[in-house]
Amino acid sequence: MRHGCKAALYTIEDEVVSEFVVSKRGRRLLKYEGFTYYAASINGHKTRWRCSTNTHHKFEYVRSRRGKLMLKVNGYTYSSTPGVGLKKRWKCSTHQHLGCKGSVHTVNEQVLKVNETHDHPPQKR
Helix, strand or coil: CCCCCCCEEEEECCCCCCEEEECCCCCEEEEECCEEEEEEEEECCEEEEEECCCCCCCEEEEECCCCCEEEEECCEEEEEECCCCCEEEEEECCCHHHCCCCEEEEECCEEEEEECCCCCCCCCC
């Protein structure tokens, strides 16, 4: 399965850019419409920018049959595990016990990272 977001932007000589920001690790990022991108390739005056986060995934909060809060991302549901502060890790709710590696990381209810390495199709509900 594919990992991460496939969103990309192209710029020619840094035109039509809202702003550049610096990541925590000192990397130059392009910030456009609230999302950040890193320079994946440069060819002459043309730069290809790739999504630096996984926040382009469609997600929503849902309730399990027993009323437990779950996170639903791209058809898969995740149960939360105890976190530290505002951080939470969500694991595949249907196949985690069978070794499924699907997980989501959130901070303050914002999706930071999605691991879509599921070994099964999403459940239909």
